[in-house]
Amino acid sequence: MDNDYCIPLIGKKNNIVGFEKKYKIHVKGLFHRAVSVFIFNFRNDLMLQRRSSTKYHSSLLWTNTCCSHPRKNESVLEAAHRCLIEEMGFDCFLELKFSFTYHEYFNNGLIENELDHVFLGFYDKYPTINYKEVENWKWIPLKKLIKNVHINPDSYTIWLKIILKNYINQLLK
Numbered sequence: 001m002d003n004d005y006c007i008p009l010i011g012k013k014n015n016i017v018g019f020e021k022k023y024k025i026h027v028k029g030l031f032h033r034a035v036s037v038f039i040f041n042f043r044n045d046l047m048l049q050r051r052s053s054t055k056y057h058s059s060l061l062w063t064n065t066c067c068s069h070p071r072k073n074e075s076v077l078e079a080a081h082r083c084l085i086e087e088m089g090f091d092c093f094l095e096l097k098f099s100f101t102y103h104e105y106f107n108n109g110l111i112e113n114e115l116d117h118v119f120l121g122f123y124d125k126y127p128t129i130n131y132k133e134v135e136n137w138k139w140i141p142l143k144k145l146i147k148n149v150h151i152n153p154d155s156y157t158i159w160l161k162i163i164l165k166n167y168i169n170q171l172l173k
Helices: 022-028 076-088 142-151 158-166 168-172
Strands: 006-010 016-021 032-040 045-051 066-068 095-105 111-122 134-141
Touching: 006 022, 006 032, 016 022, 022 111, 032 076, 032 158, 045 076, 045 142, 066 076, 076 111, 076 134, 095 158, 095 168, 111 158, 111 168, 134 142, 142 158, 142 168, 158 168
Parallel strands: 032 111
Antiparallel strands: 006 016, 032 045, 032 066, 045 134, 095 111
16 A cells, blocks of 8 residues: 555645545545546547555455546646556546546445546557556446446446446546
8 A cells, every 4th residue: 555645635626725645534534636547449448447456445346447646746637647657557648527526435434535537548559557556457348337337336436436327428528
């Protein structure tokens, strides 16, 4: 677990109000920024990753291509590129599509309270995954993913399910 860096805490107007370590943010449920990256290939399949077993929450769940938190003095776009490189081993042009907030409690006592910035990119090659961050990956057509999420909701991260349920049209614009 990378607990060495500080994440900006934000107020209701997305203004920075302080900094805290990643794990402590999720223990206390403090409001913070996050990034979620969705990479599609040119057949319009989404690159999913299965989170590493070493993640302290949502481990071994399938999720969008990658996700992270901006660090101190790092923009959300810089954080999106960094996590794409660190987790999936490549970089590409990314476009911010939308942002949303969510507040969820996990069975292990941790809390997500995020303003999640969702980025979209296109890439048609195979990633070079970082096995410290990612257990596995695959391409999947969106219709098949949506069907799978309905059949096996416990196999997917909460933020992916929220995006697919509430924001899919904004993602595809």
